[in-house]
Amino acid sequence: MASEGGERGERLMTTTRRRPDLDEETPVTPELEKAAEKAESRRGFLISVPAYGYLVLFFALPLVLVLVYSFASRSSTGRTLLEDWNVESYRRLFSDLVLEISARSFLLALVTTLLCLVVSYPFAYYIATRTPRIRNVLLVLVMIPFWSNFLVRTYAWRVILGSDGFVSQISQAFGGEEIRVLFTIWAVLIGLVYGYLPFMVLPLYAAIERLDWSLVEAARDLYANGFTAFRKVTLPLSMPGVVAGSILVFIPSLGAYVTPAILGGARETLLGDYIVSQFLTARNWPFGSALSFAVMFVMLLATIFYFRAGAKTL
Amino acid sequence: MSARGAPRTLVDRLLAGHSALVYLFFYAPILLLMVFSFNDNDNVQIWTGASLRWYRAMFENDAVMSALRNSLVVALLSTVVSTIIGTMLAIALERYRFRGRGALDGLAYLPIIIPDVTMAVMLLIFFFQSLGIVNDIFGTSLGAGLGTITLAHIAFNISFVAVVVRARIAQFDPAMEEAAADLYASRWQTFRRVTLPLIAPGVAGGALLALTLSLDDVVITQFVSGPGSATLPVYVFGLVRRGVTPLINAVSVVMLVASMILVAISLGFQRGSVARGQGLADPAALEEDLRGSRSDAETSPAI
Structure with a gap:
């Protein structure tokens, strides 16, 4: 029964999100709708994972690194030292x-x-x-x-x-x-x-x-x-x-x-x-x-x- | 002040004249450069007759050819990867609601809006730091090169592909997908038989744009390239800073014509979106979209 519910949720999802007259045998309960919506949202998230991961790794993280570096200090030879944090660069x-x-x-x-x-x-x-x-x-x-x-x-x-x-x-x-x-x-x-x-x-x-x-x-x-x-x-x-x-x-x-x-x-x-x-x-x-x-x-x-x-x- | 279809007035004539001048401004420099690339003289400015001499010199120049090879490798690889990831991103953003969608939407637009130089700086620091860590852990000696350039190009291309594909997805009725589902098509079948054919022009347009942007990028590439991995624009940029030569003219014209052809084909694929002022035709819609999605995220309950 539980698996049937899941399957129905699956089918419901592939069609429109709100269509109560889809299947007359089992009334579409709020729980079922909620489960369908949840699965739908999980699917959307999964599809976006590669882009999400890529943009976080190669865009958001570098952005944070720039911020971190801006507070770093610099050795006499020009190497960046990730210590002695200061606001000298901003000054x-x-x-x-x-x-x-x-x-x-x-x-x-x-x-x-x-x-x-x-x-x-x-x-x-x-x-x-x-x-x-x-x-x-x-x-x-x-x-x-x-x-x-x-x-x-x-x-x-x-x-x-x-x-x-x-x-x-x-x-x-x-x-x-x-x-x-x-x-x-x-x-x-x-x-x-x-x-x-x-x-x-x-x-x-x-x-x-x-x-x-x-x-x-x-x-x-x-x-x-x-x-x-x-x-x-x-x-x-x-x-x-x-x-x-x-x-x-x-x-x-x-x-x-x-x-x-x-x-x-x-x-x-x-x-x-x-x-x-x-x-x-x-x-x-x-x-x-x-x-x-x-x-x-x-x-x-x-x-x-x-x-x-x-x-x-x- | 003329509405559509009104008879030509003085204002209308003035507008037409002005527009003609703007088009002249757009195309005259390009045309002059093209004409002068066929100049036979060693001096760029003095016209002595038409010849293909500098084009021949270009093909015999090893540095140019190796830079061209680098450009093509990077462009092809980054286009394939960014087209796949960017299309998935477009589908997710356009057809699904999920937690973190608003943040992703904003994140996806940033690489388009941010100035080249700042993105270049970000990636330089990132690759310097991450390659250092990787080399420490695995005892390797990886450095900046074609690999880092490709990774960087994918990072900005994903966003451009996503914008083009989204404009295409927004045009067709979700009922088409629903109809397929009603006819017991599985999710994969629906995607394969309905969604993909419908968005294919958008995907093709996005891929060509990614190819163009990758072939044209200078600033970001310059920052993340290593010894021997200069792409054609980076190589040309280095030469240009030192002066104008007939050889650069020839190489530039080849680059320009290639990118114009790619853009024209890309626009052909996006025809519908261009006419409606969607996608790349309309950076304003882009921004509006961003605002729209922000307010969505605020009003929709967390699922």
């Missing part, structure tokens, strides 16, 4: 040099985000207001460069901006000055906007595409002009996309490493570069760990801010 985060690098990176990430937003909004709006067929083509044309090789796309700008690259040649052909953009913060800005623009376009597109156009029409019916209707209806309704896109651009811009390494100058160190140098050249792992952790912390704050803002606007 160093407030040194003038680090503050300067952080401020520069923040500003750069902020300007990148704003530029992406200004360029993307009308662009996403245009795509979202096309017919579905055209929309799909336009969207795929955004996504192909988005997911293709980031390193090479950045490298292309190095070729273009180089001292006798295209920009310079064009400028000189028109009798202008030789333009020196490469190895300055401006080149990094161009590279970042170029690399992360789709991060802004796609959520904006999704938000605009989803919005209820009858509301815009209603505004127009109430004698709002095009601009007012946009400002009072379209823009507020697409705010979740604005916030999501901004965070998705801001976070990688803040931790950018490849773009400054290829396009940036040696004098204007940025956070990503600085973190890498702590591990690969300066060999100060505790300090590098503290820096990475600080960046992740900011990232976490940004994400929480997004959830808050999103919750209000939705």
Whole structure:
């Protein structure tokens, strides 16, 4: 009898979860449902075990290790000593040099985000207001460069901006000055906007595409002009996309490493570069760990801010 | 301000012009790089005629070829493993409720959101520490190399595969699986005959994306690679930092074209999801999903 119950539970589970008329012989008792739900939940857990295990081992555990290392000390030869725990690395985060690098990176990430937003909004709006067929083509044309090789796309700008690259040649052909953009913060800005623009376009597109156009029409019916209707209806309704896109651009811009390494100058160190140098050249792992952790912390704050803002606007 | 289907207005024209410029911005650098990779001259910037000279040089370059081999080995291995694990993860998250689901959901998204550099740092420390422990216990002398690179690539690819597959699962009606079950199909039969064929395009799309990401990754790979295990992007990155050469142009174009083709095929498989702005088309939905699952976890009673 017990085994029969178990079998029935098994069968019940493979069908819908709540269907009391499934079998008239045995009434589906709350216990039976509960047993079925329990087995179902166990099955779900079992399926997720490989991913769970892998992510805990190769993601969560490393994350904890970074935190541990950030409190470790360092021998005179640069070896990390897991003893003499201290907060020296965190204290160093407030040194003038680090503050300067952080401020520069923040500003750069902020300007990148704003530029992406200004360029993307009308662009996403245009795509979202096309017919579905055209929309799909336009969207795929955004996504192909988005997911293709980031390193090479950045490298292309190095070729273009180089001292006798295209920009310079064009400028000189028109009798202008030789333009020196490469190895300055401006080149990094161009590279970042170029690399992360789709991060802004796609959520904006999704938000605009989803919005209820009858509301815009209603505004127009109430004698709002095009601009007012946009400002009072379209823009507020697409705010979740604005916030999501901004965070998705801001976070990688803040931790950018490849773009400054290829396009940036040696004098204007940025956070990503600085973190890498702590591990690969300066060999100060505790300090590098503290820096990475600080960046992740900011990232976490940004994400929480997004959830808050999103919750209000939705 | 034009709604769908409205006649073209000035604003609409301006928007169209702006969009054309944005597309130019997206594609012009790529096209210029492609054109210049066929330049015959030793100097990258001076055009003297078309030739395949640098492509030939690339195939004769041992360092490039060995880096390419490393890249392919890592990409294939990590794609196979992450596709299997990622698909299972997607099914578990999309179709089941279980204890710890909310936490797993959050954990699965983190590798996508976190900056490359921080993940690279995490894995560097982890492999340094864990290889040290393993070598102490077993008396081996394992070091960083293709193995650690593959393990690292799987770690970030699982999440991307899961997102793509989830978008696909969300599209089809669970009633299909239930119908199979009603017809006395076993769980395995249901999966094999109903679920798998339905999600196959999503799985294929996810696998191709994993392959692309693995072939393209620089930062994380650089941190967890050892002597002689540089992949193609890591090798190219090292060269690029020193300067621009025609050889790099040729190698870059090959890498770029390969990744664009893979992405295009991947998007083809995900067609439905792209149109609906799901999965990778929509990082916003990704975040929303995260929020949704969080509130689920709070409201649903602990089973």
